[in-house]
Amino acid sequence: MPDTTKPRWDDEVDLLVVGAGAGGMTAALVGALEGLEVLLCEKSDQVGGITATSGGTIWIPGTHLSVEAGVPDSTEAAARFLAAVVGERGGDAQRAAFLEAGPRVVATLKSRTAVDLVAAQAHPDYIGNQPGEAYGGRALAPTPFDGRRLGKADFARVRPPRREFLALGGMMAARNEIDALLHPFASLANFRLAAGTVLRYARDRLRYPRGTRLVMGNALVAQLLYSLRQQRVPLRFETRLVELVKEEGDVVGALVAGPEGHRRIRARRGVVLATGGIAHNRRLREQLYPEAARRYCLAPETNSGDGVETALASGAALAEGLDSPGLWMPCSILRRRDGVELMWPHIILDRAKPGLIAVNSAGRRFVNESDSYHDFVMGMLRSPEQAPDKPAHLICDRTFLEKYLLGMVFHGTRRLKPYLEAGYLIEANTPQALAGRIGVDPTTLAQTLADYNRDAERGEDPAFGRGTSAMNRFNGDPEQAPNPCVRPLGPGPYYAMAVWPADLASSAGLKGDEDGRVLDANDRPIPGLYACGNDLSSMFRGTYPGPGTTLGPAMVMAWRVVQHAAAKTGQADSRASHRTTASPLPRPS
Known part of the structure; x- marks a missing residue:
């Protein structure tokens, strides 16, 4: 006889959200604002996922923040830009929904939560010379957040940045602060910024394991966590998704495993998958990624494709027809003497600057650096x-090297020996000798350099058009004329640094519609199953239009998921009007 004394469900909520990155945290937060009973489960013991270690930029066109910043943007211009970039690859309905909802999402978060964003006056779209492109206004950044507001316990729950990006063992710095910290005596403004930042950090370390002045992705994660605590949203750590529970084809809940063992959770309005995408899932990497891009991944090790795998096992389908299955970052690898590998993402601080070229394994240039x-x-x-x-x-x-940063070799450093001994930096007096050390044909590399230098004397790059887009010029050196991205490489010694492809996020993911509903192979929604963030296939179809075009869609689609889930059986729960409003967490004395 079946055991009828044991309840079928261990817990019951309106919305079960799995994964506490930007997408999952936004879904849980908006769900609470809409009056839903929400449970947020996180596989690791910290929130943030890939978001916490990112730059934290959020690409959302047409917001009121762009007007406040003096660079007003419109969704109509953004639509023209995306049409040119994405072309005929599909995803039109998702992008239209994203553009329509984006400004409302930002306004809601700004007015009702602790999420505080500002629009960058200058942060160009990545694909240049396209109709509707923007120089500023679309890239939103979180303002610095005082981690002490969270209290010690919750501050420890915020995943720290990559150790490579922490100064003095635990201090964060925004991109626009790096030069002042490296050259504190160059000006009075530099000294004040550097001194204030370091003194604040010194005080922090008397009580905290790292600095509490949070910027970039860490600031965004902390703002979201603080907001979740204000709304009293339950958050279960070290709780992973095991499988989805279905009844007559509908997803009605999930089986999770945590410190209390396995628990079956009923989700009346739906399950939201936000577990970070493919990331370290070996099977999916081998199935979807090109061979050269499978080796390195910038996501936390705990991001192992749980959401995508469980959805596929429940009848979901992967999206097809993408320009690329991943979004990539060139990374250099420094192997320390203790065997630890440090991975440095080459974002904008070196590749865009004049006096540097990139060559492939044949010794030839292959791209606009x-x-x-x-x-x-x-x-x-x-x-x-x-x-x-x-x-x-x-x-x-x-x-x-004297003027610019190159990976982990900070500009102006006189101590190259540790990097040379580690093989991180390679030195030679001639192009031919350098070629021998990096394993390319000496004649080819010498000719590549000669061809580049010939055109660079005039500030030109006819081979790849370097310096011809607003984004190129913005990240170059304005002191270099006539082209801020181009100058000849002078006489030796010459230096080389190896860079490998690494995925910062997956474009490939679950097929979904404009409300984040997960679809099957026949494009039919699976009732009760939603996805956002990297679990959901990129609405930009494997292209990378601008800064923050992973976090922007993650947060906007999370909002749309909740709006759809809340309306499944009519209006949001009437309990919204009876919820006890949580008081803000106390500020530190």
């Missing part, structure tokens, strides 16, 4: 001469 990190790697992956088991190399002269 000043283009976005994603497009740089796409050039690498598409180069027919690039061997999948070999890196590309960034090459520069000594003048470059």
